Amino acid sequence: MKTLKNNRILLGLFVFLLSCEPDDICLTSIEDTPRLIIGFYDKNTGELKEVTNLKIQGHDNEEVYIFQTLDSIGIPIKNSDNLTTYSLTKDFNENTLNSGNNDNLHINYSYNWEYISRACGFKTTYELTNLIIENDSNNWILDTDLINNNIIDEKNIHVKIFH
Amino acid sequence: MLKYFISFLTVIYCTSIFSQEKINDSLYKSTYGIKLGIDFSKQIRMLTESGYKGLVVVGDYRLFEKIHIAFELGNEEKFVKNEVLNFNTKGNFFKAGINYNVFKNLQDLENEIYVGFRFGSSKFDHQLNSFTIYNVDQYWNQNNIENLISFDNLSANWLEFIVGFKAQVITNFYMGLNFNVSRLLNQKNPENFNNLYIPGFNKVLENNSIGVGLSYTIQYQIPLFRKLKN
Numbered sequence: 334m335k336t337l338k339n340n341r342i343l344l345g346l347f348v349f350l351l352s353c354e355p356d357d358i359c360l361t362s363i364e365d366t367p368r369l370i371i372g373f374y375d376k377n378t379g380e381l382k383e384v385t386n387l388k389i390q391g392h393d394n395e396e397v398y399i400f401q402t403l404d405s406i407g408i409p410i411k412n413s414d415n416l417t418t419y420s421l422t423k424d425f426n427e428n429t430l431n432s433g434n435n436d437n438l439h440i441n442y443s444y445n446w447e448y449i450s451r452a453c454g455f456k457t458t459y460e461l462t463n464l465i466i467e468n469d470s471n472n473w474i475l476d477t478d479l480i481n482n483n484i485i486d487e488k489n490i491h492v493k494i495f496h
Numbered sequence: 497m498l499k500y501f502i503s504f505l506t507v508i509y510c511t512s513i514f515s516q517e518k519i520n521d522s523l524y525k526s527t528y529g530i531k532l533g534i535d536f537s538k539q540i541r542m543l544t545e546s547g548y549k550g551l552v553v554v555g556d557y558r559l560f561e562k563i564h565i566a567f568e569l570g571n572e573e574k575f576v577k578n579e580v581l582n583f584n585t586k587g588n589f590f591k592a593g594i595n596y597n598v599f600k601n602l603q604d605l606e607n608e609i610y611v612g613f614r615f616g617s618s619k620f621d622h623q624l625n626s627f628t629i630y631n632v633d634q635y636w637n638q639n640n641i642e643n644l645i646s647f648d649n650l651s652a653n654w655l656e657f658i659v660g661f662k663a664q665v666i667t668n669f670y671m672g673l674n675f676n677v678s679r680l681l682n683q684k685n686p687e688n689f690n691n692l693y694i695p696g697f698n699k700v701l702e703n704n705s706i707g708v709g710l711s712y713t714i715q716y717q718i719p720l721f722r723k724l725k726n
Contacts, residue, residue: 357578359630366631398635409633413641448688450702454580454628
């Protein structure tokens, strides 16, 4: 009788312990790999200024990242390369081939894989080296400015682009 | 006062002599010895759980009637693969502590229901084979990284609370089952990774330091001497 009682206690303990396993779920509240946050500014006034019908597309990527009029945007950069290149086309028209003014933006950086947790894995953080605007006969981007070299979150603008 | 005390003792002594005479045939000796064996649950785990290998030797020495000094030596290898991580952990560990037998055996039976504690210590290495970058934005679609990274010379210490039983199935041959709840005391964490599995401790949860385990032991007792039961 006593043994039976002991066994019950053991069984109870076992069930209790099994139920303690938490879910291995990556919560959405946990910050993921940050994007490069770009703000577009007026060259003369230094104020945020919208770029009309801006198409942003990564080189070697068939998908257009975004196409809209905006004054700031976060763009993803590659996880295991030191260079990501984007085409930024101003005044793009979907119906006309090669429309608008296209500038190529080269983003040079170093990357670091940071451990988060069992459920979320790793994330990448970056340190910007420089931004290069490819020279062409008619650049709409006039200047760039690195505000924050360390891309560890998406709270603030990392780079200013003047136009 | 002392006189009363002595006479009281004498009375007790006499009654005990008297009672011994009365149930003379229930005087039994019990065996003191060293039990040695393996934790067979590891072998069962090797069959049922892919990516697990383990060998654990368990033993104890009966120091007093109810107290056994217990030890465990083991080696474990564990391959863990979830949605975002793929790694191996391997290492050695030892545990030492005591078992207190709370079971009152009838006649010459020598079974145990015990509670006890262990101090555990492990040395281990991890090897990260591949992992996933947590990136909600899938534009570049290059979030799976295959990159071997080794994290060597890690260690952890913990304290375990244990409950279990052992039954003598044939002379000097014991089978037992026990559960343990352990709490990490300290650990040497790898840089830019975490100890998610510790040999001997089992799975480590990241939000608390409690672990659980189960063993199924098969042991042979080397009898050293026999002593009258109290």
